[in-house]
Amino acid sequence: MTLLTEATPGRRATRPGGRSLPPRGRLGRAALPYLLLLPAVLLELLVHLVPMVMGILMSFKELTQFYIRDWASAPWTGLDNYRLAVDFNAPVGRDLLHSFWVTCVFSVLAVGLCWLIGVTAAIFMQEGFRGRGLLRALFLTPYALPVYAAVITWAFMFQRDNGLVNHVLHDQLGLTAERPFWLLGGNSFAALVIVAVWKTWPFAFLVVMAALQNIPRELYEAAAIDGAGVWQQIRKITMPSLRPINQVLVLVLFLWTFNDFNNPYVLFGKSAPEAADLISIHIYQSSFVTWNFGAGSAMSVLLLAFLLLVTTVYLLVTSRGRRAARA
Template sequence: MSISSTPEKMPPPIRTTGALNKRLLRKGIGSHRPLWLLWPGLVLLLVIVGIPFLIAFYISFLNLDQYSLRSWLEAPWVGLSNYLAAFTNGNVVGASLLVSLGVSLGFSLLTTLFIVPIGILAALTVNTPYRGRAFVRILYLIPYVIPTFVTALIWRMMFLNGTGLVDRFLAAIHVANVNTYWLLGANSFWAMVIADTWASWPFIYMLTLAGLQSLPSEVYDSAAVDGANFRQKMLYIVLPHLRHTLALAVLLSTLNHFNNFTLPFVMFGTPPPIQADVLPLNIYVSSFQLFNFGGGAAMSVVTLILVLIPGFLYIRSLRLSEVKAS
């Protein structure tokens, strides 16, 4: 008795994904993307951002105060007078737009300059695994998760004249007098920089650590085999790998410090010292304490233009780098 086996039928070949996509496109399936799903987000963005900006831009050309606010559409048209007054005169209790712009630029650039090396060094300390690394990472995030309002209150108490921790510590090590004024005069600017540096360096740390974790360990091993020391690894491996991440971190950090309102508002109150009269605080005082809504709107428009310039340059540089890479 012989057993004859019939040959099994082979299954039909499975179409590849590329061939299937081409067939669907030939039939017209998937060629029309559901772009209408973007309309709710666009409408919401227009309502929240677009319309208020257009209103603020229109108000910046009006002589609008507390007396004409109810009928603001009929307020007197003054043209560019609000812009000229903002650049030259300033408000009654504060600085002009140019002075506040200088304070904001110095504050944002100095703070970013201080926090970048701190964030990079902190990221390097927790990049490689060791016992207790997770706990150290949690400690590094404490300044960043504390609300800005609480941070400003803490540093305001620390900078109090005579009784503050900063004055007492500096007097104990014979660096400064116990009666140094940090919340008034020229020292107010440095008090603001110190407080914001302590609160914001974990932002650079988190972005840098994310970039370091994306670098394969084999790269370090190859560099070690070639005899590279720590400085050479940093200069020729780590920093070139992190250049795009650090560029984005520096841009976002600078813009965030430039628009920081809560910290100087809580630390110094209103009106603040001239040395700490940042642009957002100047706009607030002009608009909601002096009721010069036209001047406040003019300064807001100028601030928006200044903030858009570095963002536009960064996006353009990314596009140029992508074109060169392709």
Template sequence: MTTTVTPGRTGPADSGEQVGKGDARRRMPRIPDRIRHGALPYLLLLPAVLLELLIHLIPMVIGIVMSFRQLTQFYIRNWGEAPWTAFDNYRIAVDFSAPIGEDLLNSFLVTCAFTVLAVGLSWLFGVAAAIMMQENFRGRGLLRAVFLTPYALPVYAAVITWAFMFQRDNGMINHVLHDQLGLTDQPSFWLIGDNAFFAVVVVAVWKSWPFAFLIVMAGLQNIPRELYEAAAIDGAGVWQQIRKITLPSLRPVNQVLVLVLFLWTFNDFNTPYVLFGRAAPEAADLISVHIYQSSFVTWNFGQGSAMSVLLLLFLLVVTAVYLLLTSRTPRGASRTRKSADA
């Protein structure tokens, strides 16, 4: 019987090497598990933080610096040489007796009215549709998909389609209202004049209410069905159940939903720009398009940056006040929680 020995490899040497490696591994400093697990979330958030810095925070700081300069088309090539004007751009923007300040105030009021109507109607349609979709009936899945279609469509394609529908001579809106139903004496101009305000509200509501529908429908899944059954046994009708059970239970969802809809609608630039182009009618002069015109049409980037900073401050104040008011627990709810804990 012969024993085959592999040249250059011996048992004791291999075991010695393994023992040496094991000792080296034992001598290597090990990161404590607490530090390692504590740093992991920050490492995962690091790419998002870097993108946030590059996309939002750094341009925002640059815009704030630009608002203190007289940055016009003469300093585009080297905007660092633009004269420093301190708060002059802000004084001009808030001087409501002057043409620039008066136009900005009119645009701000139009945007407020537009936001109130668009957010209110979007929330109302979304809640009504979500409550209706809670009942089981044939075709419910298909109807849900149809309701979510405006939210799934690209914004530009949808708004361009609405622009064609609002055409005076060959648009579908005038064809239905004037030619078929006879509700108007003559075809209306929807993209110019006072009707432009209603046109942009209709498009904004059509585009936003499916989001409200989706969020409210998800919130309704957390309401126990036993509450409705008990209320029905006690003789509560549909409206009483909605008012006493559904809306109070949806309060946390509605708080976030209304805030998100407000921020999206007040800052909406795509809808009015695609619908009207660069020159929006006075009745639909939303502040986002107004700031764009002040910056890229008149080439006064310093003035446009000052308006943007004022808009940012307004939205921050409104958001802080809204969160402060809605974060307070109602007295009835606090008493209910105390009694439940007792």
């Protein structure tokens, strides 16, 4: 992320003379970067920023199926949608709070495991050995697979009667008296975590592997001469070098998992079991299935506010930690 924090010394790509081109005024040259940015800005406005503002406005409206044709004419309701969403004594608020906790636990577990597996695998594969290229290709495959193909396969493995998981646990190892359900009830949470980790850890692996290539070999050689063992080299050289990339990686993984819709949607369908009711699915359900778009928007805004808060605090804390470590 250095490019955001430390701008490189400015050097204008000026064109002394500009012989072969017709001379353009100062204005034309000053406008050029904006022209280059224009398509990106317009697209971001259309698809992200304007809809976001609209979403915030909609959260203050009574937006049910009667008004969906002409959302602007829906009556304003002030904070009613928010009151509904955060009234934890009523069913709607209680379910939302439950879904929020499930998502928190899910994100912490999934991010932690993805990071741990990814970093460990990348460190183990830093040095060459036979078959490393092949193994690397294998490890990246879950990440390359389309979500739906990967998750449908896991859904098949988790089937109660004809799935692999119960075949191994019940038929072959005899660990359970009954064939447990994996996509219903309490076990669905474990199933969701396993699928998410399987699909996402290779991303951590990929990023850390790329970052490891930037650590000069001489550092390790010098440390080895000084008598540092492998473990010490990892602690004193590898991990500190990874700190900046870890800061971004963990944040990105967290935002992805917290907002994850694709995994649970393909695994469970439109209505997730209570134990695995991730917040995106919950909001989708609250708006598109029950047709209460105002409440759904309010929940989305609350979600966005939470993510903004977490991101800001996280960046402040970790950046201070980095600065302290450097000093």
